[in-house]
Amino acid sequence: MQYETLDHFLNTSQAILSKGPVALIFAEDDVELEGTLHHHLKLGFKSVIAFLPSEFTLGDALSARVHQVTLTCAPRTVVFDTVNRIMQAAPGVWIYYCYNAEYLFYPFCETRSVGELLAFHSEERRQAMLTHVIDLYANDLITFPNGVASDHAMLDKTGYYAHTRHDASGKPLERQLDMSGGLRWRFEDHIPYERRRIDRISLFKAKPDLTLLPDHTFNEAEYNTHACPWHNNLTAAICSFRAAKALKSNAGSTFDISDFCWNRSVPFEWDSRQLLDLGLIEPGQWF
Numbered sequence: 632m633q634y635e636t637l638d639h640f641l642n643t644s645q646a647i648l649s650k651g652p653v654a655l656i657f658a659e660d661d662v663e664l665e666g667t668l669h670h671h672l673k674l675g676f677k678s679v680i681a682f683l684p685s686e687f688t689l690g691d692a693l694s695a696r697v698h699q700v701t702l703t704c705a706p707r708t709v710v711f712d713t714v715n716r717i718m719q720a721a722p723g724v725w726i727y728y729c730y731n732a733e734y735l736f737y738p739f740c741e742t743r744s745v746g747e748l749l750a751f752h753s754e755e756r757r758q759a760m761l762t763h764v765i766d767l768y769a770n771d772l773i774t775f776p777n778g779v780a781s782d783h784a785m786l787d788k789t790g791y792y793a794h795t796r797h798d799a800s801g802k803p804l805e806r807q808l809d810m811s812g813g814l815r816w817r818f819e820d821h822i823p824y825e826r827r828r829i830d831r832i833s834l835f836k837a838k839p840d841l842t843l844l845p846d847h848t849f850n851e852a853e854y855n856t857h858a859c860p861w862h863n864n865l866t867a868a869i870c871s872f873r874a875a876k877a878l879k880s881n882a883g884s885t886f887d888i889s890d891f892c893w894n895r896s897v898p899f900e901w902d903s904r905q906l907l908d909l910g911l912i913e914p915g916q917w918f
Contacts, residue, residue, distance in 0.1 A: 634700045637713060640680075641720050647678050647698060648717065651724035652745055652834070655714060656731065657704045658683035662779055662876060663732035665689060668697055670734045675744030676727070682713060704730075711843050718837040725749045727834050729869055732779060732876060735762070735833070737867035738914040740903045749834065751917050752865055759854040760834040762867045763791075765911055766813030767899055768875040768891035778875030778891065784899040785892055786870070787813050788909055791829075796855075806856035814874040814891065821884035822874075830857075833869055858915075866913040868906050870899065 634640035647653070654676040658664050664687065671679050681689070682702040689697060704710055714728050727745070729735065737748050752760055767784045769775035775783065791812030796804045810830040815822050831847040832854055842850040849855055858864045875891060878884045899905070906912045 632694065632698050634698070637682075637700060637702060637716065640698070640700045641716065644698075644720070647680070648721035648724060650677050651721070651726065652676050652749055653717075653721065653724060653726050654679045655717065655726065655728040656681045657702075657710050657713075657728065658687060658731045659704050659873075660731065660876075661687050662777065663781060663872060665693060666781060667729075667731045667733060668693055671727075671729075672696060674735060674740060675746055677746070682710075708845060711845050714843045718841060718843070719839060721837045722839055724837050725834065726837050729833060730871070730873055732872040733764075734870045735867060736870055736903050736906055736912065738865065738903055738907060738912055738917060748865065748867075748917075752834075753836075755859065755864060755916070757859060757864055758836040758838075759832050759849070759856075760865060760867055761857045762831050762833040762869050763810055763911055764813075764829040764831055764869045764871050764873075765906070766815065766829075766874045767870050767872045768814060770892060770896075770898070772879065772888070772890055776879065778879040779872045784870075784872075784901075785896045786899045787817075787893075787895050788897045789895045790816060791911070792816070804852065804855075806858055806860070807852070808857055814878060817893065818878055818884065818888065821878060821881070821887070831869065834867065863913055863915050865915040865917055868912045870906075 654671045656667055680698045682700050684703050685701045765786055767786055769778050769780035770783045770785050793808040793810055796807040796809050798804055809828050811827055812829055815827045819827055835854060878888055
């Protein structure tokens with residue numbers, strides 16, 4: 632279940648990519664890599680594919696269940712190029728992508744599989760699902776200097792904002808929003824403007840003419856919408872240590888940040904009910 636290159640995988644992966652949903656996990660480093668893979672395996676993806684450098688190794692239990700493709704996820708465009716190539720090889724298949732130290736949560740995920748989630752979403756004639764990237768961070772940066780602590784994770788319970796998205800001419804785009812909040816909002820001086828958004832279309836149905844763009848949007852407008860025209864749809868969240876890792880590993884920000892916690896921080900309960908109660912995910916018509 633190991634592939635030397637992306638080409639090697641694509642040339643031998645017809646069966647793997649023939650039935651979804653498929654999870655693509657991109658390892659930028661080895662922080663929380665195995666925890667990320669275990670989490671997504673539990674959600675019921677038909678296949679979990681890890682893209683990781685050759686020097687990274689997984690335990691035997693994971694190696695038996697995860698397809699491993701040797702890939703260095705830098706520069707950042709490599710991830711988008713890889714998703715697009717896999718999309719072309721898997722038309723009609725639901726695909727999910729994220730990075731290590733990120734965890735997908737959706738309504739009722741403790742008792743319902745991701746396949747059930749997407750079956751209902753498909754019945755509502757939706758081919759993509761909005762996910763909000765909710766920043767997680769360690770409660771103590773002295774004990775956990777890289778900002779990552781799965782057993783002591785915090786998140787912001789407020790401070791999330793939606794702004795109408797506009798096209799190049801300034802015209803509002805129907806049912807499209809730019810979302811902000813979390814660490815990217817509170818420490819925006821250290822975050823490039825184009826990377827402050829926390830909306831991502833992480834779950835989508837592949838088709839030949841679809842392209843994932845470097846800003847986590849698609850070339851087809853309907854894929855970027857948060858709901859259909861007639862009612863609210865399901866949304867999900869990716870709870871992510873990625874921003875915390877970046878802020879504490881970057882020399883330009885690490886010395887300016889002694890603590891991520893503020894008066895709106897709460898412990899993350901690793902439960903979809905908390906995210907529902909905070910309004911960070913939406914059940915739509917799924918009960």
